[in-house]
Amino acid sequence: MNNQWIFGIDGGGTATRLRIESLEGKVLYQAEGSSLNPRSVGWNGSRKTLDDLFGSMYKSTNLSTDECISGFAGVAGIDREADTGTMRSIIREAGNLAFDTLIEVKNDSIPALAGAFGELRGILLIAGTGSIAVGADGAGRIIRSGGWGHILGDEGSAYWVGLRALNAAIRFQDRRGPQTDLLGRALAFFGEKEAFSLIPAIYEDFDKAKIAAFARIVAEEQDRGDEIARQIFIEASEELALLATSIAIRLGEAHSGGRIAFSGGFITNNEQLWRDTEARILSALPRHRVVVPQADATIGACILARSIANAAAR
Secondary structure, three states, X not given: OOOOEEEEEEEOXXXXXXXXXXXXXXXXXXXXXXXXXXXXXXXXXXXXXXXXXXXXXXXXXXXXXXXXXXXXXXXXXXXXXXXXXXXXXXXXXXXXXXXXXXXXXXXXXXXXXXXXXXXXXXXXXXXXOOEEEEXXXXXXXXXXXXXOHHHHOOOOOHHHHHHHHHHHHHHHHOOOOOOOOHHHHHHHHHOOOOHHHHHHHHHOOOOHHHHHHOHHHHHHHHHOOOHHHHHHHHHHHHHHHHHHHHHHHXXXXXXXXXXXXXXXXXHHOOHHHHHHHHHHHHHHOOOEEEEOOOOOHHHHHHHHHHHHHHHHHO
């Protein structure tokens, strides 16, 4: 009984974290691997990431596969039932887990929400490379807004800001837009000497993460007084606020109040964006409070895995 364990997986777009806990909540193992998102690395890539993580875990611990009670995985790019079923099978095979081991797979925003509040209740706004908001009312209803990816959505995210800044840079190059130092900063960032070289730099070996990383330069230009950079960040705060407020409205909590937490490196590492987004949310939802997340998504995944185990034991 004392050797029974559960696991939580936070499978983001760029990295995957595995956390192993005892049933009592003691941390037994933690590790990080490559992306788990099948939309980015394919299903074979997802399988390799899990093979590596579980393989290293078994080599580093004395844990037995047949003593795993349950697990919860939050995976970026996973939403459809067919996808969750496929990922569940891959996890079971990679971990060499018994058929009766309880495994649940959801979008990676779900364990992040559980980690932020210690339960599935509240609203979590995530702004990193991409953007999404997810909320729950504590009665089993979960609603999300955004999370449509870099082609269909991701408004207000680091990628969105980086791309908007590149748009502004080339519009200035064509004299279709106002003057901005973003053109020179873009050339330096991508290692190019003239504007037309941005075409192969962006389109060949397209790298969403690199465009998202350019958002840091845009933030610097905002701080230096570039009006175009500032306007891009203002619009980003508007988009992020809409993600959170739409959840509150759909949960029927727009007037009753509640808690909203911010997560994701882009918003948590940009004080101005945090303040602007918070101000816009509270203007629309004056009874709500913006709070700091209690814990991360791997802890949230373990909270949910333990909940699954407890429910099965009743």
